[in-house]
Amino acid sequence: xxxxxxxxxxxxxxxxxxxxxxxxxxxxxxxxxxxxxxxxxxxxxxxxxxxxxxxxxxxxxxxxxxxxxxxxxxxxxxxxxxxxxxxxxxxxxxxxxxxxxxxxxxxxxxxxxxxxxxxxxxxxxxxxxxxxxxxxxxxxxxxxxxxxxxxxxxxxxxxxxxxxxxxxxxxxxxxxxxxxxxxxxxxxxxxxxxxxxxxxxxxxxxxxxxxxxxxxxxxxxxxxxxxxxxxxxxxxxxxxxxxxxxxxxxxxxxxxxxxxxxxxx
Amino acid sequence: xxxxxxxxxxxxxxxxxxxxxxxxxxxxxxxxxxxxxxxxxxxxxxxxxxxxxxxxxxxxxxxxxxxxxxxxxxxxxxxxxxxxxxxxxxxxxxxxxxxxxxxxxxxxxxxxxxxxxxxxxxxxxxxxxxxxxxxxxxxxxxxxxxxxxxxxxxxxxxxxxxxxxxxxxxxxxxxxxxxxxxxxxxxxxxxxxxxxxxxxxxxxxxxxxxxxxxxxxxxxxxxxxxxxxxxxxxxxxxxxxxxxxxxxxxxxxxxxxxxxxxxxxxxxxxxxxxxxxxxxxxxxxxxxxxxxxxxxxxxxxxxxxxxxxxxxxxxxxxxxxxxxxxxxxxxxxxxxxxxxxxxxxxxxxxxxxxxxxxxxxxxxxxxxxxxxxxxxxxxxxxxxxxxxxxxxxxxxxxxxxxxxxxxxxxxxxxxxxxxxxxxxxxxxxxxxxxxxxxxxxxxxxxxxxxxxxxxxxxxxxxxxxxxxxxxxxxxxxxxxxxxxxxxxxxxxxxxxxxxxxxxxxxxxxxxxxxxxxxxxxxxxxxxxxxxxxxxxxxxxxxxxxxxxxxxxxxxxxxxxxxxxxxxxxxxxxxxxxxxxxxxxxxxxxxxxxxxxxxxxxxxxxxxxxxxx
Numbered sequence: 001x002x003x004x005x006x007x008x009x010x011x012x013x014x015x016x017x018x019x020x021x022x023x024x025x026x027x028x029x030x031x032x033x034x035x036x037x038x039x040x041x042x043x044x045x046x047x048x049x050x051x052x053x054x055x056x057x058x059x060x061x062x063x064x065x066x067x068x069x070x071x072x073x074x075x076x077x078x079x080x081x082x083x084x085x086x087x088x089x090x091x092x093x094x095x096x097x098x099x100x101x102x103x104x105x106x107x108x109x110x111x112x113x114x115x116x117x118x119x120x121x122x123x124x125x126x127x128x129x130x131x132x133x134x135x136x137x138x139x140x141x142x143x144x145x146x147x148x149x150x151x152x153x154x155x156x157x158x159x160x161x162x163x164x165x166x167x168x169x170x171x172x173x174x175x176x177x178x179x180x181x182x183x184x185x186x187x188x189x190x191x192x193x194x195x196x197x198x199x200x201x202x203x204x205x206x207x208x209x210x211x212x213x214x215x216x217x218x219x220x221x222x223x224x225x226x227x228x229x230x231x232x233x234x235x236x237x238x239x240x241x242x243x244x245x246x247x248x249x250x251x252x253x254x255x256x257x258x259x260x261x262x263x264x265x
Numbered sequence: 266x267x268x269x270x271x272x273x274x275x276x277x278x279x280x281x282x283x284x285x286x287x288x289x290x291x292x293x294x295x296x297x298x299x300x301x302x303x304x305x306x307x308x309x310x311x312x313x314x315x316x317x318x319x320x321x322x323x324x325x326x327x328x329x330x331x332x333x334x335x336x337x338x339x340x341x342x343x344x345x346x347x348x349x350x351x352x353x354x355x356x357x358x359x360x361x362x363x364x365x366x367x368x369x370x371x372x373x374x375x376x377x378x379x380x381x382x383x384x385x386x387x388x389x390x391x392x393x394x395x396x397x398x399x400x401x402x403x404x405x406x407x408x409x410x411x412x413x414x415x416x417x418x419x420x421x422x423x424x425x426x427x428x429x430x431x432x433x434x435x436x437x438x439x440x441x442x443x444x445x446x447x448x449x450x451x452x453x454x455x456x457x458x459x460x461x462x463x464x465x466x467x468x469x470x471x472x473x474x475x476x477x478x479x480x481x482x483x484x485x486x487x488x489x490x491x492x493x494x495x496x497x498x499x500x501x502x503x504x505x506x507x508x509x510x511x512x513x514x515x516x517x518x519x520x521x522x523x524x525x526x527x528x529x530x531x532x533x534x535x536x537x538x539x540x541x542x543x544x545x546x547x548x549x550x551x552x553x554x555x556x557x558x559x560x561x562x563x564x565x566x567x568x569x570x571x572x573x574x575x576x577x578x579x580x581x582x583x584x585x586x587x588x589x590x591x592x593x594x595x596x597x598x599x600x601x602x603x604x605x606x607x608x609x610x611x612x613x614x615x616x617x618x619x620x621x622x623x624x625x626x627x628x629x630x631x632x633x634x635x636x637x638x639x640x641x642x643x644x645x646x647x648x649x650x651x652x653x654x655x656x657x658x659x660x661x662x663x664x665x666x667x668x669x670x671x672x673x674x675x676x677x678x679x680x681x682x683x684x685x686x687x688x689x690x691x692x693x694x695x696x697x698x699x700x701x702x703x704x705x706x707x708x709x710x711x712x713x714x715x716x717x718x719x720x721x722x723x724x725x726x727x728x729x730x731x732x733x734x735x736x737x738x739x740x741x742x743x744x745x746x747x748x749x750x751x752x753x754x755x756x757x758x759x760x761x762x763x764x765x766x767x768x769x770x771x772x773x774x775x776x777x778x779x780x781x782x783x784x785x786x787x788x789x790x791x792x793x794x795x796x797x798x799x800x801x802x803x804x805x806x807x808x809x810x811x812x813x814x815x816x817x818x819x820x821x822x823x824x825x826x827x828x829x830x831x832x833x834x835x836x837x838x839x840x841x842x843x844x845x846x847x848x849x850x851x852x853x854x855x856x857x858x859x860x861x862x863x864x865x866x867x868x869x870x871x872x873x874x875x876x877x
Contacts, residue, residue, distance in 0.1 A: 003273055005550075012551040013494070013508050020495050020564065044537045047553060049499040130354075131345050140370070158366040158588050160373045160402075160674040162508070163602050163664040181274070181354065183345060194538060 004190050008044065011178040013162065014141055015045040015125070018176045019052070021166035022123030026082070028112070028265060029054040031066045032214045033198055035127035036073075037187050038179055040196050042125075043077070053080040055115055055124075059107040060090055061216035069199050084115030096218045101259060103219075109264045113149045116173060125176045126265050131183045132244060135260045143175045144168055149263035151175075175265075184244050185237050192230040204228050213244055275478060278356040278372045280399070281381025282391040286412045290381065290450040291355060292322020294471070297457035300346035322450075349476055365394075365636045366588040369674070372399055377478040378407035379471070384417045384447070388430050396431070397619075397638065400440045401584060401676060403658050408444040408474045415449040419462040444474050484548035487511040488573030490652070490660050492604035493522070493566045497553070504535050504553040505562060510604065510659035512570075514554070515545035522566040523650035524577040524689075525817040526696035529556035559707040565606030567650040567660060571697070575650045575660060577689060580613065580681035583663070586638045589672030593633040593665070600666035601643060603651050603677075604659060613644040633673075642681055646835060648689065648816065653677055688777065688813040692784075709790035713747050717787040717818050718862040720853060721811060722796045723804045723833065724825035729844055730796040733825065738794045740850050746863070748792040751783060753799030772803040772810075779807070780814030787818040792862065805833050819860050823853060 018025055027042060027050075029035045042050050056070060074081040086094070089106040096103045116124065130137045138153055142164035145151055157165045168174055182190075191198055204210045209222035210233075223242070227233045279287045294300075313320045346353055356371040372378060378399055382392050399407060409431060417423045428445045435442065446455055447466050454460035455470045469477065489512030497504045514520070518531045534543045535553040546552040562568075567575050587593045593612060601610035618630050619638045633639040654661030654676035665673040710716050720737065722730045734750055741748035760778055761769060768774050779799070786793045797804035812820045812835075824832040825840045832839040837856050840849050857863045 007274075009508065009549055009551040016494050016506055016551070045551070046497065046499060047502070047504060047535055048537050051499065156367070156370075157670045158672075158674070159370045160664050160671060161659070161662060162604075163671060163674070165669075165671060167600075167666060167669045169669055181276075183274075183352065 001189070001193050004186065004193055007182055007186055008041065008190070010181060011038075011041045012045040014164070014176065014178040015042055017162075017164055017166065018123055018125055018142075018178075019046070022174070024119070024121050025052045025123040025125070026055050026119070026121045027052060027125040028127070029056055029070070029081075030127075030214070031056070031062075031070045031199060032127075033187050033191065033202060034129060034179055034182075036196060036198060037182075037190055038125065038127040039073075039077075039079075040190075040194060041178060050077065050079055052125075053082045053119075055112075055121075056081065056083050057108055057111040057115060058083050058085045059111065059216050060085065061095070061107075061218055063201060063214070063217050063220075065199060065201060066214065073197065082115070082119070084111055084118075086111040086114060096216070100219060104259055104264065105262065107216075109149075109259060109262055112265065113263060116149065122168070122173045123176055124173060125178065127179050128177050128265060129182050129184070129187075130180050136180075139175075139177050139180060140165070141177050141180055142166065143177065145173050145175060145263060147171045149173070151261055151263060153261070185234060188230055188234050188237065192234070202233065273351045273480070274354055275351055275475075275480060276354045276356060276374055276376045277475065277478070278368075278375035278378045278404070279381065280368055280372060280378060280395045281410075281412075282383065282386075282389055282395075285381045285383040285386075286450045287381055289322050290379075290410065290412065290448075290456065290471070293450050293453055293456045294355075295346050296322060297453060298346055298348050298472070348472055351476070353475060365398075368395065369398060369402065369586065369588065372402045372404055373674075375404055376406065376480065377475075378404045379474075380407055380409045380442070382409060382411050382427060382431065384411050384413045384423055384427065387427055388434070392431065393434055394636075396435050396440060397438060398586060400435075400438050401586060401638070402674075403654075403662070403676075405440075406478050407440075407442055408446060408471075409442045410471060411445060411447050412450050414447045414454060414460075414463065415452050419447075419449075419454075419460070421463070421465045424466075443477060444469055446471055446474060484511040484658075485513050487548070487657065489514055489518075489569050490575065490604075490657055491520075491552075491568040492606070492660065493562055493564050493568060494551075494605050495564055496562065502533075502535060502555055503559065504555055505568075506551070506553040507568065507605070508551045509546055509548050511548050511657055513545060513547035514568075519571060520556070520568045521571050521574060521697075522560075522562045522568050523575050524648045525562065525566055526693050527560040527562050527566075527817075528571075528697065529558040529560050531555075532557045559705050561706065565604075565608075565649075567604065567606075574693075575652050575657075576680045577648050577650050577693075578680055579646075579648050579683045579685065580642060580644045581651065581677045582616075582640070582642050582679035582681055583675045583677050584619070584638065584640055585633070585665070585673050585675030587633045587635060587673040589635060589667045589670070591667070592635065593639070593667075593673060595631045599672075601645060601649070601663055602666065603649055603663040606649055608649055609646040610643045610665075613642040616640040616642070640678075644683075648685075648813075651677055653679065685809060685813040688780070688810055689816075691777075692814055692816060695781075695784075706788075706790070713790050714864060715746055715792065715857075716862045717790050717792065718821060718857065718860070719783055719787060719793045719795060719811065719815050719818060720821045720823060720857070721808055722794075722823045722825060723808055723836075724797075725802070725827070728825040728827055729846070730798060730825055733823070733840075733844070733846055733849055734794050734796050736846050737850050737853055740854070741792060741794070746792055747790060748794055749786060751779075751786065751793050751795040753779065753796070756782065757799060772800050772806050775799060776807040776810035777814070780811040783811055784815050784818075787815055792857070808833075808835075819862060821853065821856050821860065821862075823849075 029039055086107050094103055094106045128136045140156055140159045144165060201211045204226050208224060208226055210225045210227060212223050214220060225236060227236045281287050310320050356375055380395055411424055411427055424447045447463055448455040454462055457472045459470060490510040491507045492510060493505055494507040516531050516534060521528050532555045534546055536543050569575055595612050595615050598609055598611050601608050615630050617640050652660040661677045663675060664671045722734050724730055738748050738750040756779055783793050797807050800807035822836050823838045824836040829841050838852050
């Protein structure tokens with residue numbers, strides 16, 4: 001498991017850089033496998049402590065089991081949990097039938113932007129991985145966002161060795177991506193290796209399906225799978241040629257490109 | 266072929282001139298190793314059809330639609346594929362001239378590289394630049410892929426000519442490629458399968474070459490280098506964290522922190538969720554240790570063993586590549602970052618610009634433009650610990666930050682001796698042999714409610730230095746601080762009585778003795794208030810010597826002048842004209858608070874951010 005320790009060392013280094021350089025730092029936690037591994041790595045980096053708030057942008061359409069899991073871990077690990085919600089959009093009846101990009105933009109991108117603006121966070125740690133989809137493969141570990149939270153992928157600052165972009169003009173913020181080099185298999189290997197608690201929606205509970213990627217209930221569909229344990233998930237992933245996010249409706253067409261340019265996670 | 270996704274990763278960067286076929290090569294590697302996810306091929310084919318163009322392997326890797334319209338890769342992108350028990354993370358770095366920074370960002374992360382050359386075009390400027398930069402960035406493992414062999418009729422003489430020319434160029438800076446491979450990415454020759462068109466080539470295919478790349482050699486056998494990343498006190502433990510850049514350490518080891526010369530033994534190695542608790546660490550690991558002595562160390566210092574210390578100086582010579590939006594300028598100030606140390610620096614001199622086309626050297630420039638490589642000397646505001654890049658990679662390289670952005674990077678080639686070298690060596694020897702009592706610096710700071718420091722008032726004659734020093738001492742003591750006025754006159758007739766008249770006229774020995782007395786006083790936890798009066802007009806030289814000798818205790822430099830003159834470098838508080846002495850005292854107190862010597866309010870628990 002040497003490669004997992006190497007990935008861990010790199011992520012821990014990035015987390016500590018983030019904590020050192022950003023006074024107003026927060027971590028996004030969607031309760032999915034990636035951001036939960038990220039949360040675990042924070043406990044590694046800070047020796048059992050999580051010295052910044054965890055943000056959850058609640059669309060109100062999440063699968064209920066995810067909220068229960070969130071509240072349980074927040075209690076057990078003494079997390080400073082901050083929940084944000086675009087209440088205005090929800091009051092106006094926003095949902096996925098208005099268009100997936102429209103709904104994701106309103107409830108997730110804008111929900112996140114409102115939360116960041118309201119709390120004044122200048123550093124936000126996210127669990128995105130390069131192998132998930134094309135636009136995330138272009139990310140830096142420390143990725144600047146402008147005053148509107150937008151991402152200029154054409155003009156990204158250089159990132160050399162272990163030196164990251166930690167200074168930025170007022171009004172802008174930096175997205176920090178400690179999991180960029182991890183693959184989906186690495187995530188599951190690490191969950192097993194460290195025995196990290198995860199939501200059982202990722203496992204087949206007898207009906208021959210499981211979730212491979214978790215999002216909002218209406219826009220996430222389970223995959224056909226009989227993987228009932230982490231070992232079986234890893235074995236399945238070693239042989240699959242199906243894209244991880246194939247069950248995520250927002251990825252269709254140029255959905256993710258449009259979303260991420262405007263500041264989607 | 267089944268693709269079983271393995272656990273070992275290797276980061277590979279593919280660099281080459283735009284249009285030399287990087288994306289096509291990647292598309293080929295993906296297709297020929299069966300690594301494409303279901304649906305990806307169909308998705309790209311559908312987009313091609315929609316846009317009315319023929320499908321190409323290259324399109325698979327151009328994730329953004331806009332890029333496909335332009336036909337070039339815009340930014341460093343990572344893709345993954347599997348081959349024989351290993352997962353390759355391919356960093357696709359664009360070769361466009363204006364996108365050099367992305368290529369450099371990509372290559373800086375890579376463990377090995379494939380360098381692409383177009384057989385039809387031969388060795389171009391970009392190929393030379395890329396080869397040189399790979400070497401500068403520390404990518405020692407690489408192979409040269411000569412693509413589009415189909416367009417030159419698969420001729421061996423074309424390939425041999427390119428190999429000869431490029432090998433000669435690389436040889437000038439001692440870069441040796443593992444392999445030169447003639448390929449056609451478009452037609453699949455020598456990518457995964459041996460080419461039938463080029464029976465004259467018997468070397469490895471691209472895939473075989475990838476398989477021959479080694480995981481980065483562990484640097485555990487080198488002497489220890491652990492740059493301090495941060496110091497945590499979330500609970501009862503005071504944990505020094507850092508990533509071990511070279512060597513190894515274990516519980517009980519005696520660590521020296523440079524440049525402060527602080528020393529202590531490792532008491533524990535701390536970790537979360539690892540049973541049993543580790544007792545050692547080695548190169549590559551991000552770790553945390555506790556020490557047996559509560560010394561103050563701070564981010565930027567380098568921990569090592571006493572037998573193999575890093576260099577310490579305020580100047581070094583380096584090779585640098587510049588990526589900044591505006592040119593690098595001589596005498597302009599930049600933020601220097603070496604490992605975890607951040608310090609203001611200035612470009613002392615630009616020795617030459619290196620033309621990467623023929624490695625000829627252009628002399629006498631005052632600026633380095635974007636995408637140029639230069640040899641220069643940097644001078645830092647305070648001493649920095651570092652190594653030469655030839656001996657230690659991670660502590661021998663640096664970046665420069667211009668305004669908000671990392672604008673350049675480089676490797677340290679030579680230590681430049683500064684005028685403080687002898688005093689620094691004296692301080693190091695003296696600190697290593699320093700005999701301590703049971704009372705720690707931390708104990709004294711807690712007891713006194715402040716840290717030790719030197720307030721040094723400089724300036725010309727009759728500017729009111731002595732008057733201000735007395736006033737400040739009085740105010741500090743009235744506030745309940747432990748302060749002492751160290752007047753040079755008291756040394757002149759006592760400690761310096763053995764010096765000849767001539768020696769007393771020179772600054773060097775007087776300043777040394779003065780600095781050593783100040784060092785003793787700061788060790789008692791005092792705030793030493795002093796002036797450079799005894800040194801007359803040589804106050805700058807004296808101030809520098811005192812700084813070196815009391816290091817790492819903070820020196821707050823206060824400069825007084827009768828007119829609006831430019832204060833000397835490193836001045837913290839500049840006072841000019843007829844001075845309001847109460848206002849001046851208040852400003853110095855504010856500076857002491859800002860520097861973490863005094864707590865923000867009397868009686869408040871001090872939060873110390875600087876080491877002493």
